[in-house]
Amino acid sequence: MSGIRRLAQQLNLSIGTVSRALNGKPDVNEATRQRVLEAAAEIGYAPNQAGRALRRGxxxxxxxxxxxxxxxxxxxxxxxxxxxxxxxxxLARHQLDLVVLLCSSEQDSAEYMKRIVARGIADALIISATKRVDHRIDFLASRSIPFVALGRSQSDAGHPWLDLDFEGMARQGVSRLVGRGHRRIAVYAPLDDTNLGFVFIDAYRDELARRGIEFDPALVFRAHPNERGGHDIAHAIAGLPAERRPTGFIFTNEMMALGLYNGLYEVGLVPGRDIALIGRDSPQTHFLVPKLTSFTLSLRDLGITLAESLLATMPGFSDIYPRGLVRSVIPLNLIEGDSDKMTVERT
Amino acid sequence: MSGIRRLAQQLNLSIGTVSRALNGKPDVNEATRQRVLEAAAEIGYAPNQAGRALRRGxxxxxxxxxxxxxxxxxxxxxxxxxxxxxxxxxLARHQLDLVVLLCSSEQDSAEYMKRIVARGIADALIISATKRVDHRIDFLASRSIPFVALGRSQSDAGHPWLDLDFEGMARQGVSRLVGRGHRRIAVYAPLDDTNLGFVFIDAYRDELARRGIEFDPALVFRAHPNERGGHDIAHAIAGLPAERRPTGFIFTNEMMALGLYNGLYEVGLVPGRDIALIGRDSPQTHFLVPKLTSFTLSLRDLGITLAESLLATMPGFSDIYPRGLVRSVIPLNLIEGDSDKMTVERT
Structure with a gap:
């Protein structure tokens, strides 16, 4: 408190005004807020008020x-x-800082989470890559630590989450390709038990069934979620006997496209001519030939919504972000390219 | 301490052994270490011993x-x-965790650093994107916080640093292109006062001078360090009158290549035919046509050296990593591609 007291004295403001300015409360005029923040920075004072308002924080x-x-x-x-x-x-609106907690894939994510919480690094958490059953969710709920999940899970602690519309990508992808005569439509799935894999595959199977197409497990290609994975899948596709090879491929990972294109060219399959592709947009895909038909969303907006959904559950912020408990699936937009224009003759 | 005591009792080991196991000391056999770590994880005990050994930690x-x-x-x-x-x-060898501190480019990096230190998030720091004069260096030294810098700076607190060999890239790049008849050789430089820009440009000017080529400031292209930056530079090059246009271009940023290639094709300049290119290797550049001649290094090894150089300065670890004060410039390897094979007729 002596930090705030000193600031108030120095700036000839009330302690309440300094506190409200440091906490990003709306009832302080902008010039005053600037003066307070500059003076606080000058004396190296980090406003912990925001922190104190958090559950543990x-x-x-x-x-x-x-x-x-x-x-x-x-x-x-x-x-x-x-x-x-x-x-x-x-977070910058409230003088909160974001730190990224890197959990190596060699570590168990639930054990990592316990250690991070024991270390007391953060007051609130955003978790990603949620698993089908995710022990982090139960653990954080049991400790009453505010968190939001990027990704759904069967683990349900009444917590807020956001997720991308993997069902929509599966249904729209299958629908587009079937409309162009495809029957052998392959998809990407992750190697591990990340929940998005289950959600996507379930919707894909369901959409095939609705159209009277039998599900073929050989058309689910599991790989690392990166360029190497895309490259590996191209070679795996080429390895199938011609009559069992897919005529279309849908992938939801944003790192795969370059490796996939390159791998297909290597094995003599031309994207968009020998196999129709529908994928995920990224800065790199803009340079592909033929242009990739892809799903896109604003990742920055996703980050904004994640942060606001987290703050909405936290005392001291819930009045500023009256969003209640956010649980929402975010739709993606389809960018029309040339990679899925080919049609397949019905046999 | 009661956590360690409990672990020791439970495992029927001495407190000293448990402590050494938790701290990654070499004189504990691997099976015992595993037992201790598993038991510690089970009871949610985060070994803070490693932390206590740090300067502030x-x-x-x-x-x-x-x-x-x-x-x-x-x-x-x-x-x-x-x-x-x-x-x-x-860090995993010592049960230390890595967190990434994201400083938005809209924030002053020195002010950000003060706040992070006040928040007490970390015991030791790795800083990157060092500026010509970098106030973070003086600040961390004044607080006796162990740190290592990725990047040199004129600010010198007797601290450890590692840097890439930007001089080498400038000299080798200019040398290759001059050998093929180029006289108008352009380069990339960052928009801000990041130190690597100064180091690279100084060596570039010096290498030109050694070869009797006059420095032309119009051939230094400043842009954002990413694909958009590469794209912008391609258009800026095309905007020059033909006789003032560079015949070669050297860039040290690993995100630029795709944007640059794409931008050049857009303005009707074919990489490797109308302009020779020497750049930085990245997973994305492997798919470029013509193949980019590029500088490369193992980024994972760089990370290992950074961490070991940091620990080498810290009590409790310096005996495990007897590297002394590390200050070293890491050479890059040149991967021969086709993007810089063209020769220019001497006029």
Whole structure:
């Protein structure tokens, strides 16, 4: 408190005004807020008020847990950095800092989470890559730590979550390809028990069934979620006997496209001519020939919504973000390309 | 301490053995270490011993500060994720966790650093994107916080640093192109006062001078360090009158290549035919046609060296990593491609 007292004295403001300015409350005029923040920075005072308002909190830090490791992010990332950008935009309004908690794929994510909580690094958490059954969810709920999940799970602690519309991608993808005569439509699925794999495959099977197409497990290609994975899938497709080979392929991972295109060209299959492709948009896909038909969404907006959904559950912020308990599936937009224009003769 | 005592009792081991196992000391056999770590995880005990051995420490956390923001990492990252992977490999040996501290490009990095230190998030820090004069260095030294810098700086606190050999890239790049008859050789430089820009440009100018080529400031292209930056540079090159246009271009950023190729094709300049290119390797560049001649290094090894150089300065670890004060420039390897094979007729 002596920090705030000193600031108030120095700036000739009331302690209440300084506190409201430091906490990003709306009833302080912008010029005053600037003066307070500059003076606080000058004396190296980190406003912990925001932190104290949190359930456990005193760090003023929100943690974002992501999976890393040479088999996942070893080739880079074109998803999380943009999401972080959106999260930071919201946290900066309240002088909260975002730290990224890197959980190596070699570690058990639930054990990692316990350790992070024991270390007291963050007051609130954003978790990603949710599993079908995710012990992190029960653990965080049992400790009353505010969190939001990026991804659904069968584990339900009445917590807020956001997820991408993997059902929509499966249904729209299958529908487009079937409309062009395809019957052998392959899909990508993750190697592990990440929940999005189940959601996507379930909707894919259901959509095939609705159209009277039998599900063939050989058309589900599991691979690492990156360029190497895309490359591996291209070779796996080429390895099938011609009559069992898919004529179309739908993938929901944003890192795969370059490896997939390259792999297909290597094995003599031309994307868009020998196999129709529907994928996920990323900065890299803009340079592909033929242009990839892809699903897209604003990752920055996703980050903003994640952060606001988290704050909405936290005392001290819920009045600023009266969103209630957010549980929503975010639709993606389809960008028409040339990679899925080919038609298949019905036999 | 009661956590350790409990573990020792439960496992029927001495407190000293449990402590050494938790702290990654070498004189514990691997099976015992595993038993201790598993039991510790079971009761949710996070060994803070490692933390206590640090200068300020009690968090067991090493922070890696990186710059973010829509203008920098908004398009993704193909550098830091691999470096993190290497850092984690080392920290995991000692039950230390890595957290990434994201400093938005809209924030002042020195102010951000003060706040992070005040929040007490980490015991030791890795800083990146060092500036010509970098106030973070003086600040961390004044607080006696162990840190290592990825990047040199004129600010010198007798601290450890690692940097890529930007001089080598400039000299080798210019040398290759001059050998093929080029005289108008352009280069990329960052928009801000990141130190690597100065180092690279100084060596580039010096190498030109040694070869009797006059420096032309119009051939230094400043842009964002990403694909959009590459795209912008292609258009800027095309905007020059033909006789002032460069015949070669050297860039040290690993995110630029795709945007640059695409931009050049857009303006009717064929990479490798109308302009020779020498760049930086990344997973994305492997798919470019013509193949990019590029500089490469193991980013994972860089991460390992960074972490070991940091621990080498810290009481409790310096005996395990007797590296002394590390200050070293890491050479890159040149991968021969087809993008710089064209020769220019001497006029």
């Amino acid at each position: 005193s760090t003023g830090v929100v943690g974002f847990m992501m999976q890393t490791g040479s088999e996942i992010t070893g080739e880079g990332d074109v998803f999380f950095m943009s999401v972080f950008d959106g999260v930071q935009t919201v | 009690s968090t067991g956390v090493v922070g890696f500060m990186m710059q973010t923001g829509s203008e920098i990492t908004g398009e993704g990252d193909v550098f830091f994720m691999s470096v993190f992977d290497g850092v984690q490999t080392v």
